[in-house]
Structure formats: structure tokens, C-alpha cells
Amino acid sequence: MRIHGVGASPVSRCLLVDDDTALLDAVAPYLGGFGFAVTAVETGAAMRQAVMAQEFDVVVLDVLLPDDNGLELCRWLRRTHTTPLVMLTAQGDPFSRVVGLEMGADDFVPKPFEPRELVARLNAVLRRVSREGGATAGTVPARSERFAGWSFDRLSRVLVSPSDEVVPLSNAEYRLMTVFADHAGQVLSRERLVELTTSPGADVNARSVDLMVFRLRRKLSSGPADRPLIRTVRGAGYLFDGGAGP
Known part of the structure; x- marks a missing residue:
């Protein structure tokens, strides 16, 4: 050492x-x-x-x-x-x-x-x-927000399902969930998601984004199958529908 x-x-x-x-x-x-x-x-x-x-x-x-x-x-x-x-x-x-x-x-x-x-x-x-x-002294972001029965705790970096199950997120999933929550209802292209979730110059391609979305979508899978929270918009990218579900 x-x-x-x-x-x-x-x-x-x-x-x-x-x-x-x-x-x-x-x-x-x-x-x-x-x-x-x-x-x-x-x-x-x-x-x-x-x-x-x-x-x-x-x-x-x-x-x-x-x-x-x-x-x-x-x-x-x-x-x-x-x-x-x-x-x-x-x-x-x-x-x-x-x-x-x-x-x-x-x-x-x-x-x-x-x-x-x-x-x-x-x-x-x-x-x-x-x-x-929110690690910097004096800055405290909003701790959590709710959508479609879910809760997203930004400080603990976890999702809480409608049945109160705690779903931990990896760093990549947390960044992606943060971007979706901040842009709810907006269509984000794969290129835009790369820009918002990685460091400048990072060697990450659209396929990597698809895999991250797949993993996050799987964790948000307790809702109706025909009303996913993260929707694919053909030819455009992905849309997070924070108002989906009951």
C-alpha cells in the first residue's frame, strides 16, 4: 500500500x-x-x-x-x-x-x-x-417525491414501492431515475440521456442507455403491465410518466 x-x-x-x-x-x-x-x-x-x-x-x-x-x-x-x-x-x-x-x-x-x-x-x-x-454543506435537496404510488427518496437513493417495499438503486440507476423525475412527461432521446447521466466525454453509447432503462424499468414493474412508468417513444427516446397508474 x-x-x-x-x-x-x-x-x-x-x-x-x-x-x-x-x-x-x-x-x-x-x-x-x-x-x-x-x-x-x-x-x-x-x-x-x-x-x-x-x-x-x-x-x-x-x-x-x-x-x-x-x-x-x-x-x-x-x-x-x-x-x-x-x-x-x-x-x-x-x-x-x-x-x-x-x-x-x-x-x-x-x-x-x-x-x-x-x-x-x-x-x-x-x-x-x-x-x-446533497453532500455539500448547506445544501439539502428535496428528500423524496411521489408518483403513481411510488416514492423516490433522493437522499437514501432508494425507491419505495406502493406496497412499501424498499428497492435500492445503483449509482447509474439513481442518476437515471433523477433525470426522469426531473423531466417527467418529457420525451428524452438516448443522446440526451447520455448527456444528462454521464460525465462529459464518457464513452457511453445508446445501447448502454437502453440497458440502464431496462434495469430501472424492471425495478418499477409492480404497476399494470400495459401502463409502464417509463415508456418507449418509437424513434424518439423514452418518456417517464409520473402520473401513470392509480
Whole structure:
């Protein structure tokens, strides 16, 4: 385990997980120079230990590790933490990006990358999470809203069904639900949904949006089958009908 940036008045705690020691030696000090307190580890086991031992503001995780699968680590992290997660993937690896989004990753950076790009992505993710989650001191967003018997709790990041069942949301599902709730009754194209739910420059395509909508629609499936809350508008995109149902 390596610690970087603690002497430069860091503002964000970052856990960097990659088995490439050359990458760790280059990127960790670079992030430290931009205000990140970086804990660098090389294995999935070390990541689990670090996450259980302390809190981090953001995690950067390589998909391929010698002792664990990065996508499974993403799933594990999402079960108990809402820490923003940026995944490092091989260039041209759409499968990992799609699956990672489904499991709750916030952004992806393909290898090889410029350290400055990673800094920009991390800052964008942290800004977005601060806006969405109300973590910034002095800001308290509306806690919940109701539609068609459902309740969407923005602070807890959960849905509560008409039968009072708590339905947890991944980070990607939470962002998508927030966008739909904020644009109820409006048709949103796939391109617009990508723009509203991901960081600028993120390599996310329309297929990824379709998969995220599918997963969120499945969680909102307790209503009548012929009156879904998220409707497909052929040739245009998706519409969230917050007034559907009884």
C-alpha cells in the first residue's frame, strides 16, 4: 500500500487499485499534486481491506486484477457503499463498460490514458455526486417525491414501492431515475440521456442507455403491465410518466 498527497492539503481521498506498479508510481503522485490523498493498492484483497478500514471520496479500479475481477469488486462495493467509482478498462472494451454501468460504475477511462484526463474525470464525478447527493454543506435537496404510488427518496437513493417495499438503486440507476423525475412527461432521446447521466466525454453509447432503462424499468414493474412508468417513444427516446397508474 502506498500513500500519496497527504502533505499537500488534499481535498479528496482516492483509492487507486491497479496491479501495474509503473502506473501506480506515475499516476498516484500526479493525483497527489492535484489535491488528492491517494492510497494505492495492487490487488482486490487489498482494496477490500482499505475500503473496510477507511472512507474514500472516490475509487479508481482496474477491471483486470491478478486475484479478483474488477466488475465483481464493483458489485461488492455497491452492496454497501455509495462511493463514486471510476473504472479503468482496456481500449475498445465495450462489454466491461456496459456491465460496469449496470453494476453501478460512475465513469470509465480506457487505457492508456493521460493522467490529466483522469484528474478531469474524477473532478467531474465528484462535482456530479455533490450536486446529486446533497453532500455539500448547506445544501439539502428535496428528500423524496411521489408518483403513481411510488416514492423516490433522493437522499437514501432508494425507491419505495406502493406496497412499501424498499428497492435500492445503483449509482447509474439513481442518476437515471433523477433525470426522469426531473423531466417527467418529457420525451428524452438516448443522446440526451447520455448527456444528462454521464460525465462529459464518457464513452457511453445508446445501447448502454437502453440497458440502464431496462434495469430501472424492471425495478418499477409492480404497476399494470400495459401502463409502464417509463415508456418507449418509437424513434424518439423514452418518456417517464409520473402520473401513470392509480
